[in-house]
Amino acid sequence: MPNAIRLHSTGGPDVMRFESVDPGKPRAGQVLIKQTAIGLNYIDVYDRTGLYPMPMPGGVGREAAGFVLAVGPKVRGFKPGDRVAYVLNGTGAYCEVRNVPADRLVKLPKGVSNEQAAVLMLKGLTAHYLIRRTHRVKQGDTILVYAAAGGVGLILTQWARSLGARVIGVVGSNAKAALAKKAGCQHVLLQDRKDLAAAVKKLTKGVGVDVVYDSIGKDTFLTSLDCLRPRGLMVTYGNASGPVPSMSVMELTKRGSLFLTRPSLFAYIAARKDLDAAARETFAALKAKRFKLQINQRYALADAAKAHRDLEARKTTGATVLLP
Ligand SMILES: NC(=O)c1ccc[n+]([C@@H]2O[C@H](COP(=O)([O-])OP(=O)(O)OC[C@H]3O[C@@H](n4cnc5c(N)ncnc54)[C@H](OP(=O)(O)O)[C@@H]3O)[C@@H](O)[C@H]2O)c1
Known part of the structure; x- marks a missing residue:
């Protein structure tokens, strides 16, 4: 059975437990994905500590990338093997395999790796809305x-x-x-x-x-x-x-x-057309070298607690991925 980080209570990094979880088959509108990289974000700390409340037991993590394993009924546009990534206004990204709503998944273009996409969906799309929409930097x-x-x-x-x-x-x-x-x-x-x-x-x-x-x-x-x-x-x-x-x-x-x-990213990408435009423009900016993506830390998914300790202690720089 695949593994996931689960929370049974909120608190310090050690409340994160590495457990076997059966994701089940994809239901209508869902896509089952095998994740290859998960983005670490400061919002994961707010979720873990309860600053942003969520139901318990629960998961942690909001962005990841991987490959489609199977598609549920009524899903169009995705097939097994597609490279995909997502950011969700909900937790559960710290896992090996999961079901994700198809209407929140984006396909990855050539030239954007799974690791890059796993940190761009939340951090890159945030930079995008902050400098292109909240204020249009010029x-x-x-x-x-x-x-x-x-x-x-x-x-x-x-x-x-x-x-x-x-x-x-x-x-x-x-x-x-x-x-x-x-x-x-x-x-x-x-x-x-x-x-x-x-x-x-x-x-x-x-x-x-x-x-x-x-x-x-x-x-x-x-x-x-x-x-x-x-x-x-x-x-x-x-x-x-x-x-x-x-x-x-x-x-x-x-x-x-x-x-x-x-502001919050989720209000800027709630509409599918806004999610698509933000992902397209962010991937294009990476490819055009408007920014160089620095993934400066990599941790095994099972070591998520150490990743959180380092993030909170201000030891990390640039982006961080958890590897399932
Ligand atoms: N509203 C949104 O849509 C949205 C979306 C994404 C992220 N965010 C926010 O953007 C921020 C950056 O997120 P990130 O994931 O990229 O994290 P990050 O910037 O890689 O890590 C947080 C950084 O905050 C600084 N910091 C200053 N005072 C701190 C303190 N008392 N405790 C811990 N860190 C402190 C540290 O940098 P220095 O040591 O250089 O000060 C630390 O490295 C977070 O606040 C996150 O919540 C908001």
């Missing part, structure tokens, strides 16, 4: 990117740079600063410096940046608002340090009529 924009050497961060930084933006990165260490610079950040600041907003203002001749992409949340939210120009856009899209506490909307007024959004 020549002359100055943007501030937190966790610039991380999974989403390295893709977003390189892609935004290729669109002509000036990118100021924020990272947790000097080693990560070197990586962020190599990815195209013109300036890199350490997250723990007390005068971060003043440093950003200095780099922008006292004006502030056009957009902040903040995935850190609680620890950085107010500082990020201070980094923006009047009528700039605050994109708070993650909670690596904890969720942003509630705030008075007057904080936006005080800083010059700021715009604020708290």
Whole structure:
């Protein structure tokens, strides 16, 4: 029987158990896939700890790639052997074999490997919507990117740079600063410096940046608002340090009529046409070398707990895959 990581309660990395699970035959509208690579994401930590609640017992993981083994009734467009990938607004990707709704699967084009697709479906499609839809990054924009050497961060930084933006990165260490610079950040600041907003203002001749992409949340939210120009856009899209506490909307007024959004990928790809367009444009950007995908860590699926420990301890850079 195939194996999967299962949760019987929420908590630390050790609540993840490697167990035999029978996926069963694909039902109507489903496709049975054998997974070859699974993307590790910070959202998996929110799911595991219960920050984003889910029913128990449950699975972990939201993106993966593999081969079609069988198709259920009423499925069109897929056949055994097809290379496919998915991102789901639901957990269970940490497994060897599973059934996935056909309407959420995409076929992989030549030139995009299974490993690459396994980390692009969530991290790449997130970078895509953040810089092409939440705000359409263009020549002359100055943007501030937190966790610039991380999974989403390295893709977003390189892609935004290729669109002509000036990118100021924020990272947790000097080693990560070197990586962020190599990815195209013109300036890199350490997250723990007390005068971060003043440093950003200095780099922008006292004006502030056009957009902040903040995935850190609680620890950085107010500082990020201070980094923006009047009528700039605050994109708070993650909670690596904890969720942003509630705030008075007057904080936006005080800083010059700021715009604020708290987006999620799943709202941007809920419609099939949006999922297809996002995947197509992200794969095309990879092939056009707008960004180089850095898969810097690989773990066996059974070692998912170690992968989570390293991610939470800020030890990883770029993307990470779990290998079934
Ligand atoms: N809303 C959405 O649609 C969406 C979609 C995908 C991802 N996200 C968010 O984007 C962020 C990046 O995701 P990812 O999977 O690519 O992870 P990641 O960036 O590879 O890892 C998280 C990084 O956050 C930084 N960090 C800063 N303070 C931290 C703290 N107190 N604890 C842990 N990490 C801290 C660390 O980088 P430094 O050491 O360099 O600071 C760490 O490496 C996450 O917040 C995730 O939730 C949001």
